[in-house]
Amino acid sequence: MSSSMNDTNLPITGICLISKPGNVPTGYQCIRKVFDDQLRDADLMADSLLERKDRFVCITRIFPLAGNKTLVLEDVKLINERESPPPGYYGLLETIDTRAKGTAKRTICVKLADRQAGMKCICDIIFLYHSKRPPAFYTLIGDINGLQMYVKEGTVPPFRAPSSSQASSHLYPNPMNDQSYYGPQQSYNTSEYSSTHTIPKKSDEKDILEGIPFSINPKYLNGNRNGANNLSGLDSFRILSPYEIEQYFNYDFNLERSFMS
Template sequence: MSLPLTGLGWSSAAAAHGAPAGWTPITSTVEGASANFGKGFAQKSGYFLCSTSAINSENPTGDVLYDVIILSEKTPLPYGYTYAKEFLDPKTSLSKKKRLCVKLIPLTAAETAVFDILLSSKNKVIPNYMRIGEMSGFALWCKKEHILKPKPLPKPRKVSLEMKRLSLEPDGVVPPSEKPVVPPGPKRQPTLKRHESIYDTSNVYGISAMDGVPFTLHPKFESSISKGTNAYSLFKSLHIKSLADIEKEYNYGFVVERTAAARLPPSIS
């Protein structure tokens, strides 16, 4: 799996003053020619472009290479850009006509980054690479890709015993580790006392809608009971009618409606 680049720089071509540890020099073009910059401009050795994907003390936050541009000597440096690093011996100097500039951003804020840098001749076209520009007779190309970031894992949630009872598991199936521990003691009698409820009020699911509601009589009936009248005598006058009584009382033959429906419409003479 390739990693995004974390820096670009210049290193001396001499073997004794090459790229530092963690940096890889680009010594040849895609055609196989030498990628030595500066050679022939009053310099014997020249210099190479080098890149790195390492995260070290110089880049502790893990910034990645977001963009690469080539500017002329009169173009001011854009905001957020810096010149490529230099790892050169004292006898080697860079050409100031064109400068290689880079932009680094934190990995957490980057959606894309530069993953590779290639050099070629001016007339060469490299598929899937973006042309940066030209320097010292070379064409510079970069390859940008999306950064694959790991998806955050959801935090484990604590599920109570009561919530697990609402799952699709068969009724009565409770994990052994979550079964309530019943202290030893005498068995509870099946009969209920006056102050006990038929509902289990140890949790919210066992509370009835009538728990805690006091039982009182309507004032209309309290007055009769206080006078000594039996409460059941108040309902002696009530008569419960059967279905036959109701049909007999509200019997309607629909005679008028049937007569009207049986009439013939007037004929036209």
């Protein structure tokens, strides 16, 4: 678990808020300290005059989660408390451990999507207090309780089927199963979000295979079995499973990453 949890090139698969650092869900890690000052808590809620209030983000990169959840964190937004989440996003409105109010003045909104190899995703979240210069590859999302929230964007790697023992050991409890934890998806006015920060995405971006027709060439449907078009041995062809295709044609992009380092 430790290798996947600490690999900031792997996609985040779950996210929640807690009010007490000792209540981190199994398989999750708490973002307890700000990135540029390990003596300062990454606390997302200010204390009141009579009460100390702590709020911390917890994330996991475990895959899959309990219930065979195969989601990844695709995007994060920060909006004002009175605004509604954009379509497809959910607000982290409550702590998972005490059901207390999530954050004040600003709301963290997340977009979770079905896992697909090659899709864009969020791989890490950090908070800065002093510095205005984040590490390489981190993008500013916005300010919350005096801290700057940054995310690291990445790409979902090809799926490798785990062994049965590994699969069973990785089925950690999934706090996100409780949909009451998230705010409802509501309609909103696009002008309300003109001042929020988010990872830019081109409007004409499409999925890798979108628009590609999958059909047999008509010349093979005319019953012509002569010469090069003879399909008599077609039944003997081996059809690979998705897992075998991933194993045979897997490419780790290490060379490309080395140029970006």
